[in-house]
Amino acid sequence: MVRIPGSRRTPVALGLAALLLSGCASFSKDGGLDAVSALTQARTGQAVPLSGAEAGPDLAALLGEPLSADGAVRVALMNNRGLKAALAELGASEADLVQAGRMRNPGLSFSRSHGNGETEIGRGVTFDLIGLLTLPTRSGIERGRFEQAKLAAAAQAVQLAADTRRAYFHAVAARQAVVYMEQAAGAAQAGAELAARMQRAGNWSRLDQARQQVFYADAMTQLARATHGATAARERLTRLLGLWGGQTAFTLPERLPDLPKAADAIANIEALAMERRLDVQMSKHETAASARALGLTRATGVVNVLDAGYANKSVTGKARENGYAIALELPLFDWGGARTAKAQALYMQAVHRTADTAVRARSEVREAYSAYRSSYDVARHHRDEVVPLRKKISDEVLLRYNGMLASVFELLSDAREQIGSVNTAIDTQRDFWIAHTDLESAINGNGGASAKEQQ
Structure with a gap:
């Protein structure tokens, strides 16, 4: 490191300017959530609720009646914990933006030496000059990354809305299939019982009665599979909605929307x-x-370390000396x-x-x-x-x-x-x-x- 003495006015002004610029960096009120909500609403028709908003009353109202596809998306956006975790990443990105707009803390130095009956005391304060000169550029880079983080959060919200809609249509279709299979199984059971009575009365052959019985058995197998499929589809939707406990008793419509x-x-x-x-x-x-x-x-x-600041030195029996110091990195090994x-x-x-x-x-x-x-x-x-x-x-x-x-x-x-x-x-x-x-x-x-x- 090389230190060069000089006058004192320029470093003092530099330090004041650094403090002024650093004070401009601060956190926003919404943490970027307003932009994410606007991007999501423009693409899904549903906004992302603001951080800290009470979802209880709205959630209860939505779950109190059969869910529509739009209602399911709204529930997911307000209640899905995975989305809330993704939105929390905005805070980290904004923190990087604020940090990029702040100067590195000044450095303080103090030295004391004694010899030949004299005591020499040196004092100094230095500021990161390179950091000050590149502050606008670094802030611009992090501002772009913060905008990118907003887009990423909005993309996750839009993806959640799409996944919720897919799960919703799967769940409603599965429920509709179960209702039909229950009717088919009921009719097959009635046919099997009638066939058994007719066979005992001698009006049907054993072959015809066996065919009816097999049809009934196949219908019951399809019903069991359809029932499990409906349960699995409903649980996938429940996970996306972020529901648990009594909330899982939500109702779905009986059939899919018309074409x-x-x-x-x-x-x-x-x-x-x-x-x-x-x-x-x-x-x-x-x-x-x-x-x-x-x-x-x-x-x-070539030069990415350049510090400048105020220096003061006092020696026993002599007037105090004032000046400035500059420290820079010599590009000898790494250009x-x-x-x-x-x-x-x-x-x-x-x-x-x-x-x-x-x-x-x-x-x-x-x-x-x-x-x-x-x-x-x-x-x-x-x-x-x-x-x-x-x-x-x-x-x-x-x-x-x-x-x-x-x-x-x-x-x-x-x-x-x-x-x-x-x-x-x-x-x-x-x-x-x-x-x-x-x-x-x-x-x-x-x-x-x-x-x-x-x-």
């Missing part, structure tokens, strides 16, 4: 995704932050080339990652829109064509059976096909609403599927 009259035709869907997708915006912020960090590294590549190369590599990594994110986003939104349109066409086809035809066939088979023109085997075979047809119709309707959710996520969030589905 819309027509599928949405979205123009310029790729451009819309580039504008609204949060992962694309995060990648852009990361690239900008890396560019600023690269500029800072190049600016301080900053490695730091610059690393910053350059990180910047190029961010550039390529941004380009990759944009390519994937464009592909995902095209795929999601194709799935949306095809699932709508399939669901409408089952609703308008397959189910009515299946019912017409069943009515005709029953008439033929009553007229002794069809065997019991034909009747049972038709019943099995009818069960499969209704279950398929429920599945196609569920798949449409999930595809609709995936499309919204592909346009507004991080993609058309949850993180677990992508792995």
